[in-house]
Amino acid sequence: MAINGIVRPSSDVQKKQVLQPFNLTATGYNLNYLPEYIALRHGFFREQGLDVTVNIPTPWDxxxxxxxxxxxxxxxxxIWVPxxxxxxxxxxTVFSQIANRCPLAVxxxxxxxxxxxxxxxKxxxxxxxxxxxxxxxxxKMLLRENGxxxxxxxxVQDLDGxxxxNLFQGGMGDYFITDNLSALAMVSRNPNVSIAMEMVTQGDIPWSVYYRETSTITPEILDxxxxxCIGLAKGIDWVLQHDAESFRDxxxxxxxxxxxxxxxxxTNDFRRNKMWTSTSVDRQGFERWQQGLADAGLLKEPFAYETIVDNAPAAAAQLAAKAARQS
Structure with missing residues (x-):
């Protein structure tokens, strides 16, 4: 298994399986995708007969x-793109989510x-x-929600992060918004900077989701x-059950x-604050984000949940996992 050429280990038993190629393309490499990386490293996708590889194109689109x-x-x-x-x-069509909260910090x-x-x-x-x-x-949605x-x-938002x-630390602007991981790393190096808000605390939203072209979906694709989703759910459960200190390496x-x-x-902050919950897209979080996208002018009006999301694969995975636990 590889992410952009990085080989991940697998067991001898898994290597003997006849695996189905599963090529994933992602817009970035982020800590809020951690359960997917854990599922790759621990063989949870291979258990489902999938040989998952990941490519991250530049530019992201x-x-x-x-x-x-x-x-x-x-x-x-x-999910704003679909x-x-x-x-x-x-x-x-969106069929699953990984990040249930916004991973940014002010x-x-x-x-x-x-x-x-x-x-x-001002x-x-x-x-x-x-x-x-x-x-x-x-x-901007968060500002509107708070009146x-x-x-x-x-x-100032058209420049590289x-x-x-660097410009913020040099004196430009009053606040800087970036991903939580980069924010905490900056604070650890610069005692003159502090985190004013971690947006993971600001409610559910389907921040990162999996999707494909609707016209290409077949029964085989749904399977x-x-x-x-079964493999991803195992990755989520594993992360939630293990304090990050225990998998430091x-x-x-x-x-x-x-x-x-x-x-x-x-990682532990995300674990506590519901960054990772389920492979199903939360309906209330979806409706909140749709309203935010509409208010921003990206949509004429919010879409209904079923127009964008097909929860059937995630729901079927949850039933399969429940049956496996009971057997």
């Missing part, structure tokens, strides 16, 4: 090309003691955008998706550029 030319079985990314494209460019200079979201009105906020529009979409006019904030992070291997204590801290 190459995932849509991979679906179109058939080099990928499915894509992993934000929503925005629907009835305009291409129909995509950084500020100085102490974050007493911070309130309303403090951000400020300048730096936001990375290299991986798509999700960062700005979620933050803050998103137009009362100035944004590393560049923006493969079900088996993928794996985290160090998976995220070698991040201090391992930072990776452990973020």
């Amino acid at each position: 190459g995932v849509l090309d991979a679906l179109a030319d058939g080099t990928a079985v499915m894509a992993l990314g934000g 929503s925005m494209y629907r009835d305009r460019v291409q129909q995509y 950084l500020k200079r100085g102490s974050s003691e007493g911070f309130k979201l309303t403090d951000m009105a 400020s300048t906020v730096l936001m990375k955008s290299g991986g798509g529009a999700s960062v700005g979409l979620f933050f 803050i006019d998103a137009r009362a904030v100035d944004y 590393i560049m923006l992070g 493969v998706q079900k088996r993928f 794996e985290l160090a291997e998976l995220f070698p550029t991040v201090p391992v204590d930072v990776a452990i801290s973020v």
Whole structure:
């Protein structure tokens, strides 16, 4: 098994299986995808007869090309893309989720003691955008939900995240929004910066989902998706059952550029705050995000859950897992 050329171990028994190729294309490599990486490393997909490989294209929207030319079985990314494209460019169906919360954090200079979201009105906020529009979409939705006019904030969001992070530390802007892992790593290096808010605490939302072109779905594809969901669910359960300190070495291997204590801290924070719950897309979280996308102008109006999501593979996987536990 490999992620962009990184070989993952498997048991001798698993190697003897006749495995079905399952090529996944993803918009990035992120800690909020951790249960998938655990499922790969621990052979949970191979148990379902799937030889899962992962490609991360540059730029990220190459995932849509991979679906179109058939080099990928499915894509992993934000649900805002299938929503925005629907009835305009291409129909995509979402069948599973991995991240149930937003993995971003708000950084500020100085102490974050007493911070309130309303403090951000009339400020300048730096936001990375290299991986798509999700960062700005979620933050502006959060402002609207809290009665803050998103137009009362100035944004710098068309630059690379590393560049923006350096500029923020050098004095540009009032706040910087980036992924939680990068935020905590910055704080560990820079005592003049603090985390004002971890957005994982800000309610359910289908942040990262799996999808493919609707017209290509067949009974055989649905069966493969079900088996993928079984393996992914085992990965989620495994992560939830193990304190991150107990798999320190794996985290160090998976995220070698991040201090391992930072990776452990973020993982346990995500475990506590429902980043990973189920392979099924939560209906209330979906409706919340749809309203946010509509308010942002990406949709004419929110889509109904069943228009975008087919929960059948995830539901079938849950039934299969329950039957296996009872047998």
